[in-house]
Amino acid sequence: MCRGSKMKNPYIPKLAVISGVTDEAPDVKTFKISLKDGALKYLPGQFIELTVFGYGEFPTSVSSSPVPKKDHFEVAIKKMGDATNALHNLSIGSTIGVRGPFGNGFPLSMLKRKNVMIIGGGVGLAPLRSLIYYLLANREKYGELKLLYGARTPDDLLFKDEMVNWDMEICLTVDRAEKGWTGNVGLVTTLFGMTEIRPENTAAVICGPPIMIKVTSEELLKMDFPEDRIIVSLERLMKCGMGTCGHCNIGAKYVCKDGPIFIYRETMRFLEAAL
Amino acid sequence: MDKTLKKEDLWEFIGYLKRDYEVVGPQRKVDEYVFDYIDDSAELALNYATTMLSSKKLFFPPREPLYGYEKVGNEVILHDLSEKWDKKRVLFGVHPCDLNGLLILDGVFNGEFKDPLYLHRRKNTLIVCLTCKNPTEYCFCDAMGAGPTIEKGYDLLVTDIGDKYHFRAGSKAGRKILRADFFKGATKDDRKKREAEVLRVKNRLRSGFTIHALEERMKGKFWSRLWEVHTKKCVLCGACNFTCPTCYCFNVIDETDFAGRKGERVRVWDACHFKNFALVAGGLNFRGGKIPRVKLRLYHKLCYSIEQRGVYDCVGCGRCIQFCPAKIDIREIMKDVQGK
Numbered sequence: 001m002c003r004g005s006k007m008k009n010p011y012i013p014k015l016a017v018i019s020g021v022t023d024e025a026p027d028v029k030t031f032k033i034s035l036k037d038g039a040l041k042y043l044p045g046q047f048i049e050l051t052v053f054g055y056g057e058f059p060t061s062v063s064s065s066p067v068p069k070k071d072h073f074e075v076a077i078k079k080m081g082d083a084t085n086a087l088h089n090l091s092i093g094s095t096i097g098v099r100g101p102f103g104n105g106f107p108l109s110m111l112k113r114k115n116v117m118i119i120g121g122g123v124g125l126a127p128l129r130s131l132i133y134y135l136l137a138n139r140e141k142y143g144e145l146k147l148l149y150g151a152r153t154p155d156d157l158l159f160k161d162e163m164v165n166w167d168m169e170i171c172l173t174v175d176r177a178e179k180g181w182t183g184n185v186g187l188v189t190t191l192f193g194m195t196e197i198r199p200e201n202t203a204a205v206i207c208g209p210p211i212m213i214k215v216t217s218e219e220l221l222k223m224d225f226p227e228d229r230i231i232v233s234l235e236r237l238m239k240c241g242m243g244t245c246g247h248c249n250i251g252a253k254y255v256c257k258d259g260p261i262f263i264y265r266e267t268m269r270f271l272e273a274a275l
Numbered sequence: 276m277d278k279t280l281k282k283e284d285l286w287e288f289i290g291y292l293k294r295d296y297e298v299v300g301p302q303r304k305v306d307e308y309v310f311d312y313i314d315d316s317a318e319l320a321l322n323y324a325t326t327m328l329s330s331k332k333l334f335f336p337p338r339e340p341l342y343g344y345e346k347v348g349n350e351v352i353l354h355d356l357s358e359k360w361d362k363k364r365v366l367f368g369v370h371p372c373d374l375n376g377l378l379i380l381d382g383v384f385n386g387e388f389k390d391p392l393y394l395h396r397r398k399n400t401l402i403v404c405l406t407c408k409n410p411t412e413y414c415f416c417d418a419m420g421a422g423p424t425i426e427k428g429y430d431l432l433v434t435d436i437g438d439k440y441h442f443r444a445g446s447k448a449g450r451k452i453l454r455a456d457f458f459k460g461a462t463k464d465d466r467k468k469r470e471a472e473v474l475r476v477k478n479r480l481r482s483g484f485t486i487h488a489l490e491e492r493m494k495g496k497f498w499s500r501l502w503e504v505h506t507k508k509c510v511l512c513g514a515c516n517f518t519c520p521t522c523y524c525f526n527v528i529d530e531t532d533f534a535g536r537k538g539e540r541v542r543v544w545d546a547c548h549f550k551n552f553a554l555v556a557g558g559l560n561f562r563g564g565k566i567p568r569v570k571l572r573l574y575h576k577l578c579y580s581i582e583q584r585g586v587y588d589c590v591g592c593g594r595c596i597q598f599c600p601a602k603i604d605i606r607e608i609m610k611d612v613q614g615k
């Protein structure tokens with residue numbers, strides 16, 4: 001009689017357990033998460049809604065790659081507000097809630113046979129890490145891989161220890177040099193002059209603070225990157241994850257369901273400025 | 276199928292419905308009309324003008340629990356708190372504008388994503404729509420093509436034709452109800468009276484404008500100075516958001532006990548006019564300014580909704596005009612955008 005009552009309540013999260021915690025940087029921790037029932041099926045670039053019971057729910061990208069297959073996934077969380085602070089206080093064995101995955105994920109088939117230049121800022125490297133491990137696991141399908149990554153200080157650079165094992169060119173930069181940093185100092189765009197970039201067959205994938213995405217995209221356009229090969233991951237307030245609650249809209253689009261990954265060219269067609 | 280009901284039999288008919296259904300209808304409360312459940316002391320106000328809140332609240336309530344949680348050691352126990360009715364409901368006397376609003380909400384909550392909480396209420400509610408009798412100075416359903424009568428979406432459509440009510444069935448459930456003894460077959464004369472009544476109300480609606488290519492014109496004027504002018508008086512109170520039959524933005528919040536061990540996650544109405552609408556943790560506000568927030572509501576209704584669901588999210592009920600403390604009039608904005 002009533003189809004509605006047989007449908008599952010989409011707001012109830014799946015219960016999950018924290019199975020590992022690693023310090024990444026001041027205020028950033030990686031949490032290893034295992035669903036109590038089954039494994040999370042997701043694509044690089046998709047996000048989940050994570051609940052810290054008693055504090056609230058927040059959207060976060062998944063930082064691990066779906067391949068090779070594991071029974072857990074990871075998120076890298078920076079202390080930003082009440083719920084993320086509360087998550088930092090939890091330890092191994094704590095129960096949390098997970099909804100999702102939501103969103104579209106990176107355009108993996110579009111990246112095939114292309115050089116992929118990944119550009120990250122700060123904690124924006126988290127979803128890009130998912131993509132990096134995915135690309136490395138399918139190395140033969142993609143061209144040259146490159147990572148340009150910047151953070152505030154050397155301490156704020158995420159995944160430093162594992163990066164040395166990534167089979168790709170990596171250029172790092174910081175806003176402020178500290179503790180014997182001998183690398184580049186400056187915005188991530190200052191790395192453009194230090195590596196060979198061939199816009200003809202390269203796609204750029206950017207995630208970071210909104211202003212960094214904007215400035216980086218504009219620099220790429222100046223270097224003759226076509227608008228349809230600049231891929232950006234956008235942040236908005238994604239509350240429901242299902243294109244309904246209205247908070248994450250940009251013009252007629254909802255970042256939670258139409259994104260969070262957008263091709264630069266499509267963002268130019270939005271009535272409102274996306275960047 | 277159409278029938279008639281003598282006016283003096285209405286209350287008995289409502290009693291008949293109450294045997295199988297909860298019945299909700301318009302009632303007078305202090306100075307306003309509201310939709311509420313009908314008990315024995317209630318009086319149906321079928322001559323009502325506009326209720327303060329639309330029938331939206333009956334399907335998408337201002338606050339509704341989603342689930343409860345309880346922490347026991349490292350474990351968490353969850354309880355589904357979504358409503359499950361054991362008795363169906365009749366919404367008696369909703370105006371065509373509000374019913375059109377409901378049809379718009381169907382596109383939102385029964386679209387790409389299905390919202391079982393909304394759909395449970397929707398599928399278990401019979402709609403008895405009432406041809407509007409008393410349009411107010413704020414009404415412009417004629418411009419939006421959303422009133423004073425309607426051709427779809429109802430189980431029964433009632434029209435006051437003087438000493439009787441004319442009933443038209445729009446569904447199997449509606450036809451079944453019309454088989455009750457209270458009803459007499461409608462005559463040619465009854466139908467004529469109904470047509471005359473609809474015409475009388477149509478003639479009272481004189482919004483004086485029509486919608487033509489509004490979406491395109493909104494697109495063209497996104498960066499126009501007219502938004503500065505039209506948003507100037509707004510005090511960002513959210514009254515238009517909450518009284519609107521099609522505004523559906525909501526927030527999801529946790530209501531937790533002091534120890535942080537037990538609580539409920541609830542869905543509450545939200546308003547795009549509120550300062551924190553697009554504020555993310557860390558302090559970045561994607562809609563920090565007043566103009567982008569006020570514009571969002573107007574663009575969502577009169578432009579984005581066409582791309583999203585192929586309809587304008589406005590039914591001309593006039594509540595946003597009636598309840599605006601700054602006397603902002605969406606009709607004037609539409610006319611200005613369309614260039615009269």
